Amino acid sequence: MDKKVGIVTFHRALSYGANLQAYALQNFLFKLGIDNEIIDYRCQYMIDHYQKTFRKSNSNAVKRFVWNIRTAKSVKQKKIHTTNFVDKYLKLSKPYDSENINSVNELYRAFITGSDQVWSPTCVGFDPVYFLTFADSEKKFSYAASIAVNSIPDKFKSEYKNRLCDFSGISLREQTGADLVSELTGKKTQVNIDPSMLLTVSDWDKICSDAPYKEPYILLFTVPKPKNLVNYALKLAQEKNCRILWLNSFGKKYNSDRIEYLSPVDITEFIGLIKNAEYVCTNSFHGNAFSLLYHKNFVVETDTAAKKNVRSEDLMLKLNLKARILSTDNAPDINDDTDWDYVDRKLDSFREESKKYLIEI
Helix, strand or coil: CCCCEEEECCCCCCCHHHHHHHHHHHHHHHHCCCCEEEEEECCHHHHHHHHCCCCCCCCCHHHHHHHHHHHHHHHHHHHHHHHHHHHHHCCEEEEECCCCHHHHHHHCCEEEECCCCCCCCCCCCCCHHHHCCCCCHHHEEECCECCCCCCCCHHHHHHHHHHHCCCCECEECCHHHHHHHHHHHCCCCEECCCHHHCCCHHHHHCCCCCCCCCCCEEEEECCCCCCCHHHHHHHHHHHHCCEEEEECCCCCCCCCCCEEEECCCCHHHHHHHHHCCCEEEECCHHHHHHHHHCCCEEEEECECCCCECHHHHHHHHHCCCHHHEEECCECCCCCCCCCHHHHHHHHHHHHHHHHHHHHHC
């Protein structure tokens, strides 16, 4: 019997998008007849900085303590939802960590790292496991890996080159990332869509749980740190006489009776919140992706207070949807007359490109 393909990704991150893209890549491979499982790698940096109640950060001790206290309940809820989703929906290997990950090389015929920000210089401490440093070169492939920055810091360039020079196939999620890798390594790269968009609405409806909100609402879904998005949503709510359901407010409170702050929801409920929203305002790539799939009236903020969301900007420009970008130099039109047939045709063509790449590798 042929060995399986092993996927290395952020499947246990406390993030709706990370969990759903892991589910999507695994199930798209199954649809192609490719047996696979997600390698249950436990990244210590991710555990220490994102998953523990008292998490490490670069802020001073007092700020870190206050932040941990304010977010402890939310982190606990997210961990429960993530564990439930992983246990119910993902096919996993036995657990591995940095001490024994090298032993998996002989157990799989190939490895795919991606998607999500697996090649970010900062996201998980630049963990080498996500660059498949444990695997033989002929087994090393990526799918829609994201670097998530416009440029690689000089101090990382040499290490990036070392880690990527022996990959047998390189696929990135953004053109900016593909250009950076090609420039550094001289290797051929290609760009493929995020796994969440490999599956269709009919696929996602199979696990979608409708949230119990019957009245029209604006879903405000944020990741740190929104810049002008909240004020945009408040203005929209006033114009449309609509309430806002704010998911991921990170304890931030606004003096508005239009906002209802949501506790972390079940991961399948996240899909339902987007599916059933009248409008979606987000600065999240996966909030952006699911809004596209479900043909929502939405805007995505690409200029956040933390960094530029190059992932969403790249996707939106590729789909000719600049009108839905909220940025310093672009005012969006949430009622833009989007040609959804065109968007769907483009997504279908992207799926075919991904299918071809995954079968070839």
